[in-house]
Amino acid sequence: MRLLSKTTLLIITVSIFIFMFGNIAFFYISKGMIKKHIDTELVSQMHNVIGQIKKDEALFNITKFSDEVSIKAVHPDIAQPPTFSDTVLFSTIQNIYIPHRALKFSYQSKSRNQIITIHKSLLSSDKLIERITISSIVMVMVFIIMIYIMNRFIFVNVWSNFFSSLETIANHDIKSHEKIFFENSEIEEFNKLNSVLLKMVDRIQTDYQSLKELTANTSHEIQTPLAIIRGKAEMLLQSENLSENDMEQVFSILNTSERLSKLNQSLLLITKIENNQFEDSQELNLKNVIEKHLNNFEMLFEAGEFKLTSQLDSTKIHINPVLLDILITNLLNNALAHGQKTKNITIKLKNSAFTISNNGKALEFPHEQLFTRFIKGNKNKNSNGLGLEIVKKICAYYSIPILYSYVKSQHNFTIDFNQISN
Amino acid sequence: MKILLVEDELELAQSISDYLKKNEKINCDVAHDLYKASELTELYDYDCFIVDVGLPDGSGLELIKTIKSKDSKAGVIIISARDSIDDRISGLNIGADDYLIKPFHFSELNARIHSLMRRLKFEGNTIFQLNEISIDSQSREVKIKNEAIDLTKSEYDLLFYLLTNKNQVISKTSIAEHLVGEFVDALGSLDFVYLHIKNLRKKLIQAGCTDYIKTVYGVGYKFYIE
CATH class of the missing domain: 3.30.450 (Beta-Lactamase)
Structure with a gap:
């Protein structure tokens, strides 16, 4: 009310x-x-x-x-x-x-x-x-009736500053570097409220920024030591003197460090998207890009005994090529990781809308969390739980809608590229 | 083949050069900064440069510009942790031949160096012979005892990858990534590597080739050739 x-x-x-x-x-x-x-x-x-x-x-x-x-x-x-x-x-x-x-x-x-x-x-x-x-x-x-009219009148006059503050705070993006600004009010309490809000928002913004910087810096700094661990493990694998068991241990170190560096790269990528570091866009034919990636995935689909059906219309869009690659491959990776073997993976591109569907059990968590960091459906140790968040971030970056639905034991993701298409 | 590796991280540089030196034909020098790299470039002729972009005393891109301005025929591979498109494009624009994102598999770097060298050096003559196997990297034709065999694209890539990293243990994850590319999260389903190795091995043996592909249990494979 x-x-x-x-x-x-x-x-x-x-x-x-x-x-x-x-x-x-x-x-x-x-x-x-x-x-x-x-x-x-x-x-x-x-x-x-x-x-x-x-x-x-x-x-x-x-x-x-x-x-x-x-x-x-x-x-x-x-x-x-x-x-x-x-x-x-x-x-x-x-x-x-x-x-x-x-x-x-x-x-x-x-x-x-x-x-x-x-x-x-x-x-x-x-x-x-x-x-x-x-x-x-x-x-x-x-x-x-007079009271009603008077109340409205007083309301509009007295509370107008309150509503403008509310509007300001609702429209303020915590992620932006912009300072929030409230209109000055004749009413002392509202000014007090504004100053409290201002302090809070400032605080949240600095916290958010420093947290983001921390993530970015940590990820960046971790890259080199990780690469060294990987390198050493890879060299150790070449050693002639290792037993079969030792080899497996070393391989496990290698694999784990690889996973860690993938995770790291994903976090860095998210930071980059949030910092608008993917500005240049090109005109690309979405159909060609999807086909290129399907080509790469072909042997994985074959090995997983998936039946791939695709129906692609030529669609020209303006997008950063790197982000598009990541978007498409993350969705394909997701379908590959969660699809059921011997079942269909369907890919459709029609009227600028891209849909990818795979068979699978219903989600074990509310679907609002699907695009949230580190939410994993299965206990797949190789998935880092960032893929769909990255997809969401890219969609948000271009303000293109992404929809998820679960119909007849099929997970469907639909992205409407209409806004950035020709 | 003489290679200059420019990488500021000592430990990493050491490991890379150790790996590359396992191949008896490769001679690898290491520079940890731009200054040392320039000095070495003045003194010696290198066939290939492997350059990290972020160096303590400047950008590796500067070095690449210097190398290319000398009309050198050397190949240049950029290695960089920065996977932004800007770096990649500017690197390739100033004449780098390839780009590898850190961290990478050493076997991948090795394969890239070999295919680059093949592209640059053996103009016209792209045949690469190893015992009874002969590969024409131009026409992507494989012959066993002078008999051509029919390989799919990925089987060819796999064979080339194994050959360039011969006598090394190659992890199945590195094979997977080599086959499907950097974007594919292949770690969850490595079965296809086994499948491809099996098919390739079958075709080679059928053509009368020695079974060089050894399985390293739980880890990967080794192309063992004397």
């Missing part, structure tokens, strides 16, 4: 609750106030009636003093203190029951005792409350 949606939702929920309770309270409070008001009116009318009766006792003869006042003669012993009550009276005019407030009291005059009841219709006040409630609900709704 986006920050704006979240805050808007929260504000609206909270305000709906507040206004709902507010409205209910308002309803009861105004109802109570109106009742109080009517009661005072009834009391003043009571005094009014009593005053009038005192002046003119003849009024007793009228049973109906007015529409609202009714008088009933009762036994002199009965005394009724003034009492309020809610009643419903039938209106013959409107033909409905109308809620009323009534005040009942007894009055002992010189001649007789009577109970007087004063009624007051609540119809108009109920209507009033209804209207007030409706208008307050409408007001609340308008208010909520």
Whole structure:
């Protein structure tokens, strides 16, 4: 959920609750106030009636003093203190029951005792409350809409620096040597956040660079001693005095150092790709390059009893020839290392898309890790786990997409060369 | 054949020259820096130069320029750990004949030297005779006791590789890399080396050739010829 949606939702929920309770309270409070008001009116009318009766006792003869006042003669012993009550009276005019407030009291005059009841219709006040409630609900709704608009407005204004910082950091490439730059904000907290981010990114960048340099330097420095070990082992192999067992040991040293130097070269290659050291590109026919490599691989495919089927369309692309060689051979090496014997290896080049497929068991790890350093499917001791990472790095270098899929026990790698093709 | 090896790493230079000297026809001098290399170049005539690019007192490419400017017919092979295309191209542009990436198999270097020497020296006469085997490196024709035999391209390459490294133990990994090239990660499947050796051996024996190819158990092969 986006920050704006979240805050808007929260504000609206909270305000709906507040206004709902507010409205209910308002309803009861105004109802109570109106009742109080009517009661005072009834009391003043009571005094009014009593005053009038005192002046003119003849009024007793009228049973109906007015529409609202009714008088009933009762036994002199009965005394009724003034009492309020809610009643419903039938209106013959409107033909409905109308809620009323009534005040009942007894009055002992010189001649007789009577109970007087004063009624007051609540119809108009109920209507009033209804209207007030409706208008307050409408007001609340308008208010909520206003809050929504205001929130958006404030949001865009207050958080704009935050979002620009977020954008900056999202678009920043840790691998680049470029310094990150944040816009200055009026808001202190955002400036603080920016300075913290700046420090962190700087730190990560220097760490990344030094780690990369370390890898590159180590790899480079290791090359020579490795070459010496290899050389010595190779010379030792030529010795006449070694037993068969010794020979095997020496060969093992030779082989291991060879693996180590391959690993080293791969690491150096990755560093070179990351440092953009393969700038010059040429126009090449991808079909010819693939065919050249298939030629080299032919005897390996034969020895592995693979059935190779290829269908290649002529495709011209702009690419660094060394990187293309590495890209194609790494994919072929991968198919060779992980393909199943006597099964098909299929190579297709159509509409600038290159696909290589080989049979094999499903991956034992999530396929997102497929292009990650040192992830190895099988325990093949000769694979250094860098081949596919290099493939990925080359694709990333040219921003060409590479896709992996596993369909019908076939691993498929597809590279779309469209972006760098003619 | 006189070779000058220019390599700053003493240990490595020693091993390479030891390996090359195993071939009785090769005489290998070693220079560890540009200065010494220039001095030796002034004093002697070499048939082949093996030059490392990164030297303590300059670039090996400078030396190659000097050699080539003297209109020398010598062959030049660059050996360098730097496998970037720039080095390779600039090396070949200034007249180097071949390029080998460090680290390499000594048997590979040996084979490269031999094929380069064959290309440069024996203009016209490219026949190379060893007992009953005769190889024409121009037409890639192989004869056993004057009878031509039919070899595939890789069998021919294999035979040539074995012959140039005769009487040396050649590891199967070096054969694999020689046959399939630097890009192929052949280490995982060395069976094809065995397969090719088997086929080649069969064809040679069928043609009446002595079985010179000896298996060095677990390691590789040796082309054993007196």
